[in-house]
Amino acid sequence: MSDYxxxxxxxxxxxxxxxxxxxxxxxxxxxxxxxxxxxxNTNATEKVNDTNQExxxxxxxxxEDVLGSGSILKLTLVEGKLGTRPISLQxxxxxxxxxxxxxxxxxEQDDFEVQxxxxxxxxxxxxxxxxxxxxxxxxxxxxxxxxxxxxxLESKIPPNATILYEVTLLSADDDDEPESLxxxxxxxxxxxxxxxxxxxxxxxxxxxxxxxYRRALDYLDEVEGGIKQxxxxxxxxxxxxxxxxxxxxxxxxCNNMAAAQIKLELFDAALQSLQTVLRCQPENVKALYRxxxxxxxxxxxxxxxxxxxxxxxxxxxxxxxxxxxxSIQGLLQKQKNSEKELARRMFKDHIGExxxxxxxxxxxYVWATLGASVAVGLxxxxxxxxxxxxxxxxxxWRELKLHENYFLNLKR
Numbered sequence: 001m002s003d004y005x006x007x008x009x010x011x012x013x014x015x016x017x018x019x020x021x022x023x024x025x026x027x028x029x030x031x032x033x034x035x036x037x038x039x040x041n042t043n044a045t046e047k048v049n050d051t052n053q054e055x056x057x058x059x060x061x062x063x064e065d066v067l068g069s070g071s072i073l074k075l076t077l078v079e080g081k082l083g084t085r086p087i088s089l090q091x092x093x094x095x096x097x098x099x100x101x102x103x104x105x106x107x108e109q110d111d112f113e114v115q116x117x118x119x120x121x122x123x124x125x126x127x128x129x130x131x132x133x134x135x136x137x138x139x140x141x142x143x144x145x146x147x148x149x150x151x152x153l154e155s156k157i158p159p160n161a162t163i164l165y166e167v168t169l170l171s172a173d174d175d176d177e178p179e180s181l182x183x184x185x186x187x188x189x190x191x192x193x194x195x196x197x198x199x200x201x202x203x204x205x206x207x208x209x210x211x212x213y214r215r216a217l218d219y220l221d222e223v224e225g226g227i228k229q230x231x232x233x234x235x236x237x238x239x240x241x242x243x244x245x246x247x248x249x250x251x252x253x254c255n256n257m258a259a260a261q262i263k264l265e266l267f268d269a270a271l272q273s274l275q276t277v278l279r280c281q282p283e284n285v286k287a288l289y290r291x292x293x294x295x296x297x298x299x300x301x302x303x304x305x306x307x308x309x310x311x312x313x314x315x316x317x318x319x320x321x322x323x324x325x326x327s328i329q330g331l332l333q334k335q336k337n338s339e340k341e342l343a344r345r346m347f348k349d350h351i352g353e354x355x356x357x358x359x360x361x362x363x364x365y366v367w368a369t370l371g372a373s374v375a376v377g378l379x380x381x382x383x384x385x386x387x388x389x390x391x392x393x394x395x396x397w398r399e400l401k402l403h404e405n406y407f408l409n410l411k412r
Contacts, residue, residue: 080133
């Protein structure tokens with residue numbers, strides 16, 4: 001088990017390999033385009049002119065610069081029905097061909113389903129689909145940053161490749177609310193969103209992956225109003241076993257979402273996702289392992305160790321868990337040594353203060369005592385003035401010497 005291995009599930013989606021990317025918020029794209037204005041506008045004009053020459057064999061055809069930065073160019077080949085542009089989250093069917101700049105055909109689909117604005121196609125294509133009318137056919141040229149980026153697409157599209165589409169928008173229909181779908185439909189759509197999230201996670205696009213996982217939960221959450229309805233054949237009723245499978249799909253989504261949240265250091269959100277998993281499956285090793293990672297990141301080493309020890313009892317041969325235990329043991333020992341060193345320094349400083357204070361207080365005591373003796377001696381001398389001056393003077397001198405010897409011995 002790697003650090004952030006995710007659940008792929010039983011449901012696969014060919015579209016997640018053929019035509020995947022997302023539409024980020026249109027405002028973000030517009031903001032990005034504004035930053036590229038100025039010199040970029042000149043480059044964009046040149047790109048439009050070059051595209052006209054390269055793709056249209058010298059014919060006079062007007063390419064539309066969609067964002068004003070030259071990142072997305074659109075040429076309408078066949079006009080569609082006016083007023084039929086799709087809106088966000090509508091289900092569209094498209095026919096498309098995808099080419100590299102050198103004319104190599106990468107992929108082709110005749111009846112591809114895509115939900116507008118739901119991270120199901122590359123950003124550039126999603127932007128243009130929202131600008132097309134039903135029945136319209138257009139050519140689209142998309143730069144790498146709004147296509148497949150620096151990663152490309154397996155062996156089909158190289159890194160940093162500009163791609164070309166010829167797309168026909170066949171239809172655009174409203175999406176059904178999750179609550180209106182029966183269990184089989186919800187399971188199908190939910191797992192499709194989950195697999196799409198897995199694909200984005202594999203590309204390192206963790207924020208988009210989280211969005212896909214949240215959309216998956218919209219369909220996989222157990223909500224009244226369709227979850228108990230019969231399956232499409234109208235005969236078989238929903239069983240407890242099928243509801244349990246839906247629960248397991250939901251748990252996998254939460255677990256995968258936590259992995260993406262950890263990548264983005266969204267530790268509190270990841271902890272909530274993992275708590276959802278562990279409430280249903282207290283011995284889910286992946287969730288325990290990830291929770292320990294979160295606690296470690298939050299500097300709760302003792303809590304992380306307790307979680308790892310629990311996971312180790314469940315899977316005692318799990319290498320990743322054992323490595324993490326050793327790592328945290330080392331951190332705990334280092335922390336303990338640091339605390340000891342801090343305590344030693346504090347104690348040493350305290351002892352040093354006492355040592356420096358003793359001679360000063362001792363000297364003050366000695367001089368104060370000697371001063372008192374001198375005062376007594378002077379008083380004696382005044383009394384001896386009438387009696388026997390020299391006799392009392394000798395007595396005073398002997399007393400003074402005695403006091404001096406006493407304090408010298410005390411100091412030793």
